[in-house]
Amino acid sequence: MKYVFLASIFILTNLIQVLGQNKVALDYADKISAKRIKQDVYKLSSDLMEGRETGKKGQKLAAQYIYKQFTDAKLQNNSEKFDSLGYFQKFIIYKQKSDQAIIISNGKKLKNSNDLLISGLKDYSNDSLEFIFLGTAPLESYQNKNFKNKAILFLTSNLYAGAIKSNDIVNSSGAKLVLFCDPNESGQFSRLHSIKKHQSSRRLKLEPKGRKIKNPYDSITANQFYENFKNRISTYQGAISITAASKLLNVKSKNLRKAHAKKKTIKNQNESKYIKFNYELKYDQIPTENVIALLTGTDKKDEFIVVSAHYDHVGRNGAEIFNGANDNASGTATILELARTFQKASKNGHANRRSILFVAFTGEEKGLLGSRYFVDNTNIAMNKIKANLNIDMLGRKDHNHSTNNYVYLLGASHLNPKLKIISDSINQLTEQLILDYKYDSPQNYLYMASDQASFVKKNVPAIFYFNGLHKDYHKTSDTADKLDYNSIKKVTQLVFLTAWQLANQN
The missing domain is CATH 3.40.630.10 (Zn peptidases)
Structure with a gap:
């Protein structure tokens, strides 16, 4: 408290010297115009x-x-000149135009926005990604399992709840790709498609590929966050239509619905399979600028x-x-x-x-x-x-x-x-x-x-x-x-x- 009091006295004395003796600063402060501010606001918000x-x-x-x-x-301008271009700090930001995802299995090609609604934060490609079907995905099917660099598919009666379970599977097992499917197709797939399209159209970035973390406040919590973040940005998750899931598993849709209703496995789905998976982000470049002046x-x-x-x-x-x-x-x-x-x-x-x-x-x-x-x-x-x-x-x-x-x-x-x-x-x-x-x-x-x-x-x-x-x-x-x-x-x-x-x- 003593330090704060002494510091206050020192600063107040300095303020009186700077602002008080010749009153120059106070005089100029009095000249600030509400009228000019109002004119600028009306113009900028027109x-x-x-x-x-x-x-x-x-x-x-x-x-x-x-x-x-x-x-x-x-x-x-910032270069102590009156060159008009020097007032603008121009740079490019990136608007996500689309994210293209393709899964190829048994010669069948599944595409994002048609068969799939996969999201990710950077490009990825794997020509031989091990694929595992979890059925209705009870806890014991993925907890304490190591699915790192593997693809997972599970069934759910609610795609919104499926997205939450998908995160649980990623956090529990480290899976690379998690797909979830509603065998009864209640209309949620088409609604999620509209939401994803809207979100992509409004997403802007400074860097087109991935994200960067710089100068964190607290090195311990930041490092912990960074480790989680690295896992997140290398993971791909999303819904898959019943038709696409049937193609991927090479079973009929009605058999998937029966398996989900009775919470049973499907014959021959415990065998290891491998799929080709490719994910690529597409961006539009948008030029913009800060405006800077120097005194x-x-x-x-x-x-x-x-x-x-x-x-x-x-x-x-x-x-x-x-x-x-x-x-x-x-x-x-x-x-x-x-x-x-x-x-x-x-x-x-x-x-x-x-x-x-x-x-x-x-x-x-x-x-x-x-x-x-x-x-x-x-x-x-x-x-x-x-x-x-x-x-x-x-x-x-x-x-x-x-x-x-x-x-x-x-x-x-x-x-x-x-x-x-x-x-x-x-x-x-x-x-x-x-x-x-x-x-x-x-x-x-x-x-x-x-x-x-x-x-x-x-x-x-x-x-x-x-x-x-x-x-x-x-x-x-x-x-x-x-x-x-x-x-x-x-x-x-x-x-x-x-x-x-x-x-x-x-």
């Missing part, structure tokens, strides 16, 4: 932007709008504060447009106003010691893809990024508050506890918002739900500014007329003064 889905036309239009605001404010510092210009927000949203569904005013046109508009205000101060002779990067991320709604790409591919060493201030969803009120005069801060107490002291101290000097630390814990699921998570995983201290969830979240009703722009202005002032402090402290 129907013209079509919901800003990653890789779609609306996202491209939004990127161009952000770029124009940066250049109109006379900010340079170069003075004597510490090789160190950086990153101020960020994601500008993508979830797009449209036919004629319905998910405008995403709160999520996250509000945060994007905030970083645009911050960029203008910092540039105006710098132009008037009040440049900051550290450089400030203003980054509008794409792909947040698809799994933080833009920020993940940035931290893995930026030319700036991670230890040179001293903090990330990330803004996501401002201007609305959640059920925990009766006023708009608040903001949640997530991460302020984690990698650099001084961020909380700085935030509290600045808040005492300005509008005195209610700073809510309810979710300020690495254990809270919201803590890793926005782009600051990508920086935290690289051990970069970060604050996530957030007004909470509400009834219009991810709905077409998230529109610009429902935002409190004076509330957004107050949070913008808090972020501005925090960034100013971090950019100028020793």
Whole structure:
């Protein structure tokens, strides 16, 4: 407690020196405009932007709008130039187009989406995969058995329950391929086919083959998770139609139904068989881009504060447009106003010691893809990024508050506890918002739900500014007329003064 008190006194004294003596920072904070923020929100969340889905036309239009605001404010790109291409960090993401699976047995070919509904996470091929039929698969048929690098087929009266049992078989026996079949075909196979097709069409990745785990928080739990993950990504599971199962087993469908009803085995099915199995993922490449502007510092210009927000949203569904005013046109508009205000101060002779990067991320709604790409591919060493201030969803009120005069801060107490002291101290000097630390814990699921998570995983201290969830979240009703722009202005002032402090402290 003594240390925290002394640290608070030191930081508050420093704040008074940085923000108080000449009042420059406070004067510029007062110039932040709710009107300009509102104009940007309305533009970014207009129907013209079509919901800003990653890789779609609306996202491209939004990127161009952000770029124009940066250049109109006379900010340079990341290379300290005004070259238009340099403002865009372009990269490719991969949308799963299809997964092709083929099983060949006794000269008969079974195909995914017709006979099979197999899913996996990377390519695999085996010309001689041992195949075992488990019948109705009682526990004793697979528990404590070693089915590693083998294919399994079992019968079930419910394909949804079969999917759960399939996981049990994988975890218990290490099977490579698990197929499950409803001999009575109650219509679930066709419904699962529709679900699988929909899921595949919306799946996006940074890497087309497999997944990578980098810089885990806790090496013990991460290693345990990684071992499980390696097993998972090399396993293939899915439903198989009764017709296909009959071909695979070389028995009549009616005999399968009888065997399942009476829970009996089928003659000659205990003999070892071998099948040819091939699984291949197909992807479409989707180009997208982060939009980045730079304000170069003075004597510490090789160190950086990153101020960020994601500008993508979830797009449209036919004629319905998910405008995403709160999520996250509000945060994007905030970083645009911050960029203008910092540039105006710098132009008037009040440049900051550290450089400030203003980054509008794409792909947040698809799994933080833009920020993940940035931290893995930026030319700036991670230890040179001293903090990330990330803004996501401002201007609305959640059920925990009766006023708009608040903001949640997530991460302020984690990698650099001084961020909380700085935030509290600045808040005492300005509008005195209610700073809510309810979710300020690495254990809270919201803590890793926005782009600051990508920086935290690289051990970069970060604050996530957030007004909470509400009834219009991810709905077409998230529109610009429902935002409190004076509330957004107050949070913008808090972020501005925090960034100013971090950019100028020793």
